[in-house]
Amino acid sequence: MKLVKKGAEADLYQTKWQNSKAILKIRKIxxxxxxxxxxxxxxxxxIKESQMLSxxxxxxxxxxxxxxxxxxxxxxxxxxxxGKPVHDLSELxxxxxxxxIGKLVGTLHKNGVMHGDLTTSNFILHQNTVFVIDFGLxxxxxxxxxxxxxxxxxxxILNSAHAKIMISSWKNFLNGYKSIVGHAYYTKITKxxxxxxxxxxxxxxx
Amino acid sequence: xxxxxxxxxxxxxxxxxxxxxxxxxxILSDIRKIYRPEEGEGIHPREASRxxxxxxxxxxxxxxxxxxxxxxxxxxxxxxxxxxxGPCLRVGAVVARSLSSYYKIPxxxxxxxxxxxxxxxLLTGATNPLVLLVSGGHTMLLAFLNKQWRVFGETLDIxxxxxxxxxxxxxxxxxxxxxxxxxxxxxxxxxxxLPYSVKGNDVSFSGLLSATKSxxxxxxxxxxxxxxxxxxxxxxxxxxxxxxxTRKKELMIVGGVAANKRLSEMLKDVCxxxxxxxxxxxxxxxxxxxxxxxxxxxxxxxxxxxxxxxxTFVTQSWRLDSVKVNY
Numbered sequence: 001m002k003l004v005k006k007g008a009e010a011d012l013y014q015t016k017w018q019n020s021k022a023i024l025k026i027r028k029i030x031x032x033x034x035x036x037x038x039x040x041x042x043x044x045x046x047i048k049e050s051q052m053l054s055x056x057x058x059x060x061x062x063x064x065x066x067x068x069x070x071x072x073x074x075x076x077x078x079x080x081x082x083g084k085p086v087h088d089l090s091e092l093x094x095x096x097x098x099x100x101i102g103k104l105v106g107t108l109h110k111n112g113v114m115h116g117d118l119t120t121s122n123f124i125l126h127q128n129t130v131f132v133i134d135f136g137l138x139x140x141x142x143x144x145x146x147x148x149x150x151x152x153x154x155x156x157i158l159n160s161a162h163a164k165i166m167i168s169s170w171k172n173f174l175n176g177y178k179s180i181v182g183h184a185y186y187t188k189i190t191k192x193x194x195x196x197x198x199x200x201x202x203x204x205x206x
Numbered sequence: 207x208x209x210x211x212x213x214x215x216x217x218x219x220x221x222x223x224x225x226x227x228x229x230x231x232x233i234l235s236d237i238r239k240i241y242r243p244e245e246g247e248g249i250h251p252r253e254a255s256r257x258x259x260x261x262x263x264x265x266x267x268x269x270x271x272x273x274x275x276x277x278x279x280x281x282x283x284x285x286x287x288x289x290x291x292g293p294c295l296r297v298g299a300v301v302a303r304s305l306s307s308y309y310k311i312p313x314x315x316x317x318x319x320x321x322x323x324x325x326x327x328l329l330t331g332a333t334n335p336l337v338l339l340v341s342g343g344h345t346m347l348l349a350f351l352n353k354q355w356r357v358f359g360e361t362l363d364i365x366x367x368x369x370x371x372x373x374x375x376x377x378x379x380x381x382x383x384x385x386x387x388x389x390x391x392x393x394x395x396x397x398x399x400l401p402y403s404v405k406g407n408d409v410s411f412s413g414l415l416s417a418t419k420s421x422x423x424x425x426x427x428x429x430x431x432x433x434x435x436x437x438x439x440x441x442x443x444x445x446x447x448x449x450x451x452t453r454k455k456e457l458m459i460v461g462g463v464a465a466n467k468r469l470s471e472m473l474k475d476v477c478x479x480x481x482x483x484x485x486x487x488x489x490x491x492x493x494x495x496x497x498x499x500x501x502x503x504x505x506x507x508x509x510x511x512x513x514x515x516x517x518t519f520v521t522q523s524w525r526l527d528s529v530k531v532n533y
Contacts, residue, residue, distance in 0.1 A: 006480065008447040032442055032472035034397045034435040041402065087451075117406045119451055137406065149362075153406040160349070160356035161451070199363060201344060202289045202523035 009045070009136055017067045017077050025049075027074040027136075042074040045136040050076050052113065052135040059111045061104060062131045081133065083126035087119070091165045094120065098158075098169040100130045102176025105150060108132075109189075110181055114139045114146040118154040120161065144185075148192035151177075155193065207507065208275060210283045210305070211500025214298030215290025215318045216342060217241045217249050217381070219258040221269035222496030223280075226504045231328050234273035236497045237265045245380040248371065255293035262301050269496070277309050282512065284503025287315035288524035289343060295520040303518055312512030314503040315519060319344055319526040321498030322487075323355065326460035328501055330485035336454040338445055338473070341461030341494075342367030342382065345441070347407060347448045350531070357527050358448045359407030366463050369411040369437060376419050377426050387430045388466055394431035402436055407447050409440045434468055442472045449480050458485040464492040505533045 001013040001024065013024040027042040029035075050069045053076075057063055065079040086097055101123055108115055115122075116137030124131045139146065154173065158166045178186040207226040213219070222236035241257040243249055270276065285302035288295060299315075306313035322344075323337050336358070337348040345366045347359035364372070367382070374383020400417050403410040414436060422429035449457065457477050463469060464487050477484040491497060509532050 006450070008443070008450040030439075030442075030475075032475035033439045036397045037399070037402065037435060037439060040399070117447075119406065121451055137404065149405055153408065156357065156359075156407070157451075160351065160358050163352055163354070163356060196362065200360065201346075201365065202525045 021080040023080045025076045046074045049135045052138045081124050081126045081131045083124045085121045086123040087121045095169045098172035099176035102173035106177040106180025109147045112142045114141045119157045207281045209500045209504040211496040212285040212298040213496045213499045214294050215286045218494040220496035221266050222500045223273040224500045235269045237269040251291040251293045258297040282312045282507050284314040284316045286318040286499045288521035292522050299520050316499045316502045321502045322460045324502045325498040326487040332456050332458040332485045335456035335458035338459045339461045340366045340463035359444045362410045363412040391430040391434045394427040396428045398432045400436045438469045456483045460487045462493045508533045
């Protein structure tokens with residue numbers, strides 16, 4: 001098996017599942033963590049991610065198909081989505097795709113799913129379609145506060161990793177998001193985002 | 207170039223003198239007086255500022271004496287202008303302004319958090335690190351991009367230092383409590399499940415604080431152990447996420463909590479997994495000190511000629527990601 005990526009949480013290997021290309025995602029033991037805490041986290045996230053990957057497909061989110069789950073090894077075998085993460089695309093392309101990402105996040109929220117780790121590395125452009133991956137931190141939630149946390153995270157990522165194009169890509173993201181969740185909900189969530197930001201350390205106090 | 211740096215953002219009043227030659231800096235002296243609240247209590251801003259006023263002239267003259275220089279030898283004076291406690295910040299600013307106006311020395315307001323990072327870089331030799339800043343005032347993951355430090359993750363509520371201090375005070379320790387908690391934690395290995403809250407690259411500690419307090423009613427030792435294990439694992443995971451996202455090959459840890467051995471041990475393990483170099487600021491310079499302010503001021507003096515006295519501000523909430531770094 002070829003190691004494709006050593007991620008923060010898991011290692012990804014290229015493998016085969018009944019003659020089609022697949023990815024084996026293993027959440028390996030983290031020796032720095034207390035073993036009780038570690039096995040709990042790894043099990044929980046493996047279950048959560050596999051359930052969520054199937055769930056989000058039901059309302060049309062492009063995401064990898066789950067082929068097999070091995071709870072003892074905390075691993076998931078899933079469809080391989082070839083393509084580049086949005087993080088690595090050109091600035092112009094990222095600005096353009098921000099609208100699609102906004103729509104995807106809007107659709108998740110509308111259906112009561114919080115992704116929990118919205119970074120530009122967790123969206124993959126595959127044949128002109130943006131796929132969402134990495135649902136390990138996701139949650140079933142209709143709480144506006146949780147949705148706002150999602151938005152704040154992607155805003156933080158745009159503001160740091162993509163600082164040069166932050167303004168235009170954030171605008172596009174919000175437009176895409178609004179087009180799915182509607183004006184009223186959009187206003188509510190963006191207000192909550194500002195609230196969360198103002199709770200941050202040394203935020204600009206107005 | 208000889209610089210004097212004055213730090214007074216929170217519990218520490220400190221003056222330091224650094225000699226800068228090219229890119230190298232040599233710390234000639236670093237004198238500190240630390241305000242200690244009573245057991246079970248936190249920093250009272252007014253009391254802390256009175257403590258600083260009382261000790262300021264002694265600290266300054268000790269600092270000059272140890273470095274074997276006079277005020278007239280100084281090329282610049284810098285002070286921590288924020289973020290921090292208002293009354294405390296003003297003490298340092300007043301000392302700096304007095305020196306600057308009486309002896310006609312160029313003056314530089316410095317961001318305290320940047321001070322932690324710059325001194326860390328000087329002392330560890332890290333060149334392009336992902337920075338974990340963990341102290342009483344900050345819990346942030348930072349990387350340098352386009353002339354500014356950018357935040358890749360941070361706490362959504364209280365900081366790691368506050369978490370340890372507030373819990374420590376609730377079981378009767380005096381701030382700062384990190385060391386006491388670490389000692390107590392090392393005597394237990396009984397993990398009690400506590401809320402683990404990582405949101406992407408961000409963390410949240412407030413739920414953990416309340417839960418740990420209730421565990422402490424049964425066993426203080428287990429509470430300390432479980433608190434450290436949970437909070438540090440959260441931080442380590444956020445670090446791992448940020449490392450894999452930014453693809454940095456260095457990690458530097460600065461700030462008061464950098465002194466904690468268990469945290470370093472965990473982060474070392476993270477670095478090993480990601481093939482990344484690990485730097486931790488020397489213990490003596492992990493906490494707040496004048497050297498941090500002095501060195502940053504010296505760096506700024508390469509490109510700026512100091513500010514007018516009327517522009518020597520202090521700001522309680524001055525985020526480091528709003529500072530342009532041009533040196």
